[in-house]
Amino acid sequence: MSDPVIEVRDLSVRYGQVQALDEVDVVLEPGRITGLLGMNGSGKSTLYKAIMGTVRPAAGSVTLFSGTPAAARGKGLVAYMPQSESIDWDFPLSVHEVVMTGRYGKLGPSRRPRAIDKAAVTDALARVGLTELAGRQIGELSGGQRKRVFVARAIAQEARLLLLDEPFAGVDKASERRIITLLRELRDTGCGILISTHDLAGVPELCDEVILLKNRVLFHGHPDVALSPENLARVFGLEAA
Amino acid sequence: MIDWILEPLQFAFMTRAALVTLIAAVTCAILSCWLVQIGWSLMGDAVSHAVLPGVAISYILGWPFAVGAFIFGAGAVALIGGVRATTKIKSDAAIGVVFTGLFALGLVIISKTPSQTDLGHILFGNVLGVSDADIWQVVISGVLATAVLLFKRRDLTLYAFDRGHADAIGINTRWLSVLLLGLLALTVVVALQAVGIILVVAMLITPGVTAYLLTKRFDRMLWLAVLITVIAALAGLYASYYFDASTGGCVVLAQSVAFVLAYLFGPRGGVVVNWVRSRRVVVA
Numbered sequence: 001m002s003d004p005v006i007e008v009r010d011l012s013v014r015y016g017q018v019q020a021l022d023e024v025d026v027v028l029e030p031g032r033i034t035g036l037l038g039m040n041g042s043g044k045s046t047l048y049k050a051i052m053g054t055v056r057p058a059a060g061s062v063t064l065f066s067g068t069p070a071a072a073r074g075k076g077l078v079a080y081m082p083q084s085e086s087i088d089w090d091f092p093l094s095v096h097e098v099v100m101t102g103r104y105g106k107l108g109p110s111r112r113p114r115a116i117d118k119a120a121v122t123d124a125l126a127r128v129g130l131t132e133l134a135g136r137q138i139g140e141l142s143g144g145q146r147k148r149v150f151v152a153r154a155i156a157q158e159a160r161l162l163l164l165d166e167p168f169a170g171v172d173k174a175s176e177r178r179i180i181t182l183l184r185e186l187r188d189t190g191c192g193i194l195i196s197t198h199d200l201a202g203v204p205e206l207c208d209e210v211i212l213l214k215n216r217v218l219f220h221g222h223p224d225v226a227l228s229p230e231n232l233a234r235v236f237g238l239e240a241a
Numbered sequence: 242m243i244d245w246i247l248e249p250l251q252f253a254f255m256t257r258a259a260l261v262t263l264i265a266a267v268t269c270a271i272l273s274c275w276l277v278q279i280g281w282s283l284m285g286d287a288v289s290h291a292v293l294p295g296v297a298i299s300y301i302l303g304w305p306f307a308v309g310a311f312i313f314g315a316g317a318v319a320l321i322g323g324v325r326a327t328t329k330i331k332s333d334a335a336i337g338v339v340f341t342g343l344f345a346l347g348l349v350i351i352s353k354t355p356s357q358t359d360l361g362h363i364l365f366g367n368v369l370g371v372s373d374a375d376i377w378q379v380v381i382s383g384v385l386a387t388a389v390l391l392f393k394r395r396d397l398t399l400y401a402f403d404r405g406h407a408d409a410i411g412i413n414t415r416w417l418s419v420l421l422l423g424l425l426a427l428t429v430v431v432a433l434q435a436v437g438i439i440l441v442v443a444m445l446i447t448p449g450v451t452a453y454l455l456t457k458r459f460d461r462m463l464w465l466a467v468l469i470t471v472i473a474a475l476a477g478l479y480a481s482y483y484f485d486a487s488t489g490g491c492v493v494l495a496q497s498v499a500f501v502l503a504y505l506f507g508p509r510g511g512v513v514v515n516w517v518r519s520r521r522v523v524v525a
């Protein structure tokens with residue numbers, strides 16, 4: 001059995017008086033797509049930040065690929081897809097240039113790309129179907145194409161863990177399907193993938209397993225069980241039908 | 242025409258002024274591309290004002306002006322960062338509090354010291370009167386800042402565009418922000434000689450935003466900013482010679498004219514171009 005991609009133990013994160021995460025345990029195996037579901041404020045983004053090492057936990061530990069998060073990041077194993085709102089789409093960069101930033105961890109201090117880096121970017125663009133749009137400024141893309149740029153960047157990076165924060169917000173069904181196909185291909189090559197989403201209907205098709213989060217882990221297991229009325233009531237506080 | 246171009250260059254003070262202005266303009270133009278993309282334009286304003294006490298103390302103690310200016314420029318950056326990290330004060334207010342305080346300290350120091358420091362020269366520049374020692378400081382600081390900026394340009398651009406990804410692949414973004422702010426302090430020291438404290442901020446914003454209106458690629462934005470700023474600097478220098486007007490003023494004014502032209506006719510955001518395009522769509 002291979003080592004887990006993420007191993008979170010007894011993780012607690014506090015912002016002043018707010019307990020954002022409370023004794024959270026999460027273990028993710030490689031080659032699985034895990035959905036992260038929870039209400040607004042349930043701690044999904046905080047969990048990403050703790051995995052990324054940008055918030056300091058009050059207690060507990062995060063281990064990535066059996067080592068420290070910093071070591072995993074330094075090896076380029078972790079890819080992070082930001083929420084659309086946090087990106088400046090008017091930034092004067094082309095699709096090709098953005099995907100190339102996936103290679104930076106493998107390059108020298110001036111990040112001058114070598115021939116193999118250019119080939120890796122060309123490959124990644126072909127896999128997500130953006131070859132023709134490689135020269136476009138990133139703002140000149142549709143919502144679905146924009147998401148695919150960041151999937152291509154993760155592919156060019158050769159990351160083994162993908163952290164996706166609401167990748168399907170503002171994406172039409174055809175584009176969503178295409179992205180899901182790509183994520184499945186990556187999973188089949190052994191990547192671990194963690195996706196936060198509010199789209200419950202898409203979960204059974206997308207995810208191999210589901211984590212229900214409400215500042216603690218309420219459930220971690222098969223999607224069908226996660227989406228049972230009782231579990232949904234517990235995590236979203238709805239009345240069970 | 243040739244005479245017209247060569248005439249000012251017979252004077253040593255004019256060739257020195259041209260050298261200092263061009264080095265300052267190029268360094269500022271390159272840095273400005275990142276400052277305007279990150280949203281740090283106000284930091285340029287703050288650092289340039291905050292160096293005043295450093296310049297005054299340097300003159301009093303007989304240090305090279307660049308040393309005092311750099312200490313206070315970098316100190317202002319650290320203070321602003323400290324205020325932001327330890328209070329909930331909004332960032333523009335933190336910047337405003339720190340730089341006005343330091344600027345006022347500079348004014349008080351200068352008003353209490355004998356007249357060898359000319360406040361007017363520090364505030365508005367005195368590029369026609371730079372000494373040999375000043376020129377060396379400008380050349381060394383300017384070349385150093387430009388070399389480091391160009392060497393780290395890809396990292397700085399990634400930092401400006403997507404800090405989260407830079408963090409995710411193990412790039413030390415904290416160190417990058419310190420590097421950029423340090424280079425900002427160094428660049429301000431260079432530009433101070435050319436246009437003075439008040440107008441440094443123009444050199445740190447205008448070339449970047451002008452180039453931004455003209456291209457959709459960051460690499461081209463860097464070259465365009467340099468090209469525009471060199472043309473504007475030369476135009477400003479000649480204008481100041483033939484009209485006997487403030488050199489710093491003429492240089493910055495020429496940059497502003499370039500911005501207005503890009504604003505009106507630029508392919509990206511140009512108002513005139515957009516108007517013509519929208520008419521064409523209506524006709525078609």
Ligand SMILES: Nc1ncnc2c1ncn2[C@@H]1O[C@H](COP(=O)(O)OP(=O)(O)OP(=O)(O)O)[C@@H](O)[C@H]1O
Nearest residue numbers: 015018019020038039040041042043044045046047
């Ligand atoms: N910087 C912060 N300072 C103080 N409290 C915070 C901060 N960030 C998050 N919180 C609090 O921590 C809790 C968890 O927030 P988090 O952003 O992780 O939720 P989320 O599950 O990502 O929500 P959403 O679905 O809205 O994105 C919330 O109660 C929130 O108010």
Ligand SMILES: [Mg+2]
Nearest residue numbers: 041044045046
């Ligand atoms: Mg969130």
